[in-house]
Amino acid sequence: MKYRKIVNGKFIDRPNRFIAHVEIDGVVNTVHVKNTGRCKELLLPGTEVQLEESDNIKRKTLYDLVAVNKKGFGWINMDSQAPNKVVKEWLEGKDYDYIKQEYKYGDSRIDFYMKKGNVEYLMEVKGCTLEKNGVGYFPDAPTERGVKHLRELTKAQKLGYQCAIAFVIQMEGVTEVRPNIETHPEFGETLEIAQKAGVKVILYMCQVGRDTLEIIREKVQE
Known part of the structure; x- marks a missing residue:
């Protein structure tokens, strides 16, 4: 996955979850934050950030x-749209007969x-940007949607689908992702139930370039 044009800036503050103030070449700009999560451990005043410049002059x-x-x-990609994009690229390089995004299943879109062949797969993708002592954690904020998806995958697994929750690690040097039970205990409990039912936990390790994000390794986490 490649960004159009990247510029560097210095983070100032984040008035709400959608926008931030960033200094670029000595000028304070209001920018869009492509992640509605808290990211409080990342977005600290004075921190160096990277921004994609839009070609839409009406924005x-x-x-x-x-x-x-x-x-x-080091650098952490915090673009919440990036995980699905890099997973799509990864899956298209495999030998699946058919791939569909935003698949309607039960009460959710997986x-x-x-x-x-005759085997059907369902995969839910989550981006991991929270790191503590070299370990990745998810989520960084309570996610009822994440719990709902895990429950749907658990049901589907029991009906014969091959199901997985995939964590895209949007940083380098992290090879393990744990449920952030301090932030959302229910997610951890639901993940454990899903794994016991046969739902796989897949980790996608990435290489973070200045204007790229690319999956370089897949790992099934026990």
Whole structure:
């Protein structure tokens, strides 16, 4: 996945979950934040960030905040649209007969439906941007939607689908993702039930470039 044009800036503050103030070349700009999560451990005053410049002159904000340089760790892509894009690229490089995004199943829309021969697959994708001591955690805020999707996958697995929840690790150097039970205990409990039912937990390790994000390794986490 490649961004159109990346510029560097310095984070100032975030008045709400949709916008932030960022200094670019000495000028304070209001930018769109491509992640509605809290990201409080990432978006600290003075932190170096990367922004994608839009080519849409009618937009209210010219830039999208897509990555942040976490002190002592490195660059973290925090674009919430990126995980599905890189997973789509990854899946298209495999030998599935059919791939469909936003697949309607039960009361939910699951990110990916795949078919290979007579085997049907369902995959829900989550982006991981929260890191503590070299370990990734999800979610960074309570996610009732995430719990709902896990329950749908658990039901589907029991009906014969091959189901998985995939965590796209939007940073380098992290090879494990744990449920953030301090923030949302129910997500951790539901994930455990799903795994016991046979739902796989897949980790996608990524390479984070200045203007790219690419999956370089897939791992099934026990």
